[in-house]
Amino acid sequence: MATSIKRREPFRWRSxxxxxxxxxxxxxxMILFAIWPIVQSLYYSFTDFNVLQSPYWVGWENYRELLxxxxxxIxxxxxxxxxxxxxxxxxxxxxxxALLLNTKIRGLSLYRTIFYLPSITPVVASTVVxxxxxNGQYGALNALLHLFGQAPIGWLTNPAxxxxxxxxxxxxxxxNTILIFLAGLRDVPASLLESADLDGANALQKTWHITLPMMSPVIFYTLIVSVIGYFQYFTEAWVLSSTREGAAGGPLNSMLFYAMYLYQNAFQQFKMGYASAQAWILFAMVLIATAILFRTSGWVYYRSED
Amino acid sequence: MKAMEQIAIPAHTAPAPAWWQSFTTGDRLTKVVAYLICTVVGIGYLFPLYWMLTTALKTDVEIFQFPPTLLPAMPQWQNFLASTTYIPFWLYMWNTVVICGLTIIGTVVSCALIAYGFARVRWPGRDLVFMIYLSTIMLPAQVTMIPLYIIFRQIGWYGTMLPLVVPAFFGNALYVFLLRQFLMTIPNELSDAARIDGAGELGIFWRIMVPLLTPALSTVALFTFVGAYRDYLGPLIYLTDQSQWTISLGLKMFQNMYGAQWQLMMAASALTMIPTVVLFFLTQRTFIEGIALTGIKG
Incomplete structure (x- = not known):
């Protein structure tokens, strides 16, 4: 890129x-699937809207009701x-x-495959497993506890x-995250680690003083993406907690997450205005969380490319 | 290396015991420990899959034995067949494949064009627009979900697969970013030469960039497939007619049927996993490189 010829741009409008x-x-x-829906969603959040009748303006009522x-x-x-x-x-x-996999152990590709497989199988299929x-009565986990003489646990039935x-x-x-971290670890310059070796640094010191700073952009990226993702946590809890009657949330709603409650309000009770208010609060929370992460990102070390 | 100066390594440390030194200076013991932990965790990772398969091969009586048997007394291979008739498995599979296929086509074509526009054409305001476009990755789906549902209902797409497929034809910011990274590394001389030969932008895109971009495009296609195949919330909202359901919705149906046929549920889950697992083994390199790209260059 650096060697590209600098030429004047005679066709600015053309380009x-x-x-x-x-x-x-x-x-x-962007307009159809992001900007317009965002604006529309904000409008809905101030209305009473059940899909069949047109939205009816109620001001802050939905937000007040949420309180x-x-x-x-919950x-x-x-x-x-x-x-x-x-x-x-x-x-x-x-x-x-990822650190363990990066110790140049043999059979890396086998381990990599084993760790990655659950990430690509359909969420519903693996959650059903x-x-x-x-399962409290016949499940393998309680059988394992039984083997060690432990009392069964109500994994999905005990709210605690x-x-x-x-x-x-x-x-x-x-x-998926393990592999992202692993790829990042492989990018840590070997020369740095070797010179630390010469200085007599041990594995912990090398991890703390070299690997972590070098990895910080990857960690930061993963952190941002994960925070946004975890705020939208849905499918796993939905499948694990839903009942035959169509309810979801588990015992005492202990598995009811934000996106689930929003879905129930919007698509089971058709309280679109109320659900839109929830969506906007979620949006605000995600923005604030991202802003906080960026504000406190002083620990992220960007290595200069040249 | 500028980085060297910033890393302070304490010069004087108290002499550590020999075993600790051999452990921490990263030789055999570290490796053994790493092996051990990886193997234990690996077995833990494989266990659910093993349990799925072994349950799938048991009878409806044996699954309710406690403590459970580690292997089926008599492998019930017909369970796999039974699971495909208990729910209309192949119909759901077909629906899923159609949605995945159209989504892949839409995503690959649109993302390649968009990435070219962001990476290889110089136009005023490009970088600003790109930043705005990239920021849409952070937009939670919940914010746009309701207005989109309303509009799709109004234009009569509710209850069809169109709301799941059509948006794919308008690009995906993450994949555009990935392709752009790739396109930026292609030297300008190539396209300049073609331009001198009188090639238009579309010609350069099609004849020079697309062939060079093929590995990256296959990564995008692969990730798009996995994403569409795994999706649950989208089909849950839009596919109201059971005959149009995807396999994920179908699997969920098992839960709602009376008398939990766990062995059939596990058999169907296993069958559902096969395509992604096979695909992974066939394209492992593409996957691994793609993951590295999505994670690192951010």
Whole structure:
């Protein structure tokens, strides 16, 4: 790129037209599937809207109602539980696994395959398997506990256990992140690690002083993407907690997450205005979380390319 | 290397015991420990898949034995066949394949064009528009879900696969980003030479860039497939008619039927996983490189 010939741009308008022509699907897509729906959603959030009748303006009523909605509070708390506890546990686990895989162990591609497989299998198919593993009476996990003389656990029936169960299961879906971290670890310059070796640094010191700073952009990227993703946590909990009657959320709503409650309000009760208000609060939370992450990103070390 | 100066390594550390030194200076013991942990976790990772298969081969009596048997007394291979008739498995599979196929076509074509416009054509305001476009990745689906549902209902697409497929033809910011990274590395001389020979932008795109971009495009196609194949929320919202359901919706149906046929549910889950697993083994390199690209260059 550096050697490209500097020439004057005589056809500025022409190149603008060509450029816009190429990206026109993106422009149309952005307007149709992002900008317009965002605005529309904001409007709906101030209305009473059940799809069949046209929206009726109610001002801040939906937002006020959310303040008194006990179930909404539960969904909010459960979601924060997942973002503040589940996510750090998962990222730490994924990072440790990537570190271990990076010790140049033999059979790396086999391990890589094993860790990655759950990430590409359809979520419903694999969650259904966990539904069976978690089964209180006949499940394999309680059988394992039985083997060690332990009492069975109500993985999905005891409200105190449901979220830890979800976090436990979530570790199984970490393969994608493990591989992202592993690829990042391979990008850490070997020369730095070797010179640290010469200086007599041990593995922990090397990890702390070289690997982590070098990895920080990858960690930061993963953190941002994960925070946004965990705020939208849906399918796993939906499949694990839904009943024959069509309800979802698990015992005492202990598995009711933000996106689930929003879905129920929007598509089962058709309270579109109310659900839109929830969507906007979610949007605000995601924006604030991202802003906080960027504001506190002083620990991220960008190595200069040249 | 500028980075060297910033990394402070303590010069004086207390002499550590020999075993600790051999452990921490990264030789055999580290490797053994790494092996051990990876193997244990690996077995843990494989266990659910093993349990799925072994349950799929049991009878409806054996699955309710406690403690459960590790292997089926008599492998019930016909369970796999039974699971495909218990729910209209092949119909759902076909619906899923159609949606995946159209989504892949739409995504690959649109993303290649968009990425070219962002990477190879110089136009005023390009980088600003690209930043805005890229920021749409962070937009939670919940925000746009309801207005899109309303509009799709109004134009009569509700209950069809169109809401799942048509948006793919308008690009995907993450994949555009990935392709753009690729296109930026192609030297300008190639396209300049073609331009001198009188090739138009579309000609350069089609005859020079697309062939060079093929590996990246296959990565995009692969990820798009996995994404569409795994999707649950989209079909859940839009596919109201059971005859149009995808396999994920179909699997979920098992749960709602009376008398949990766990062995059939596991058999159907296993069958559903086969395409992605086979695809992964066939295209492992593309996958691994793609993951590295999505994660790192961010």
């Amino acid at each position: 603008l037209a060509i450029g816009l022509a190429f990206i026109s699907p993106a422009v149309v897509g 008194d909605d006990r179930v909404y509070g 969904a909010l708390r459960n979601t924060f539980y997942m973002v503040l506890l589940g996510l750090p546990i998962h990222l730490l686990f994924d990072f440790l696994m 966990w539904l069976w593993l978690f 256990w449901t979220k830890p169960s979800l976090i436990f299961m979530g570790a199984w879906f970490g393969g």
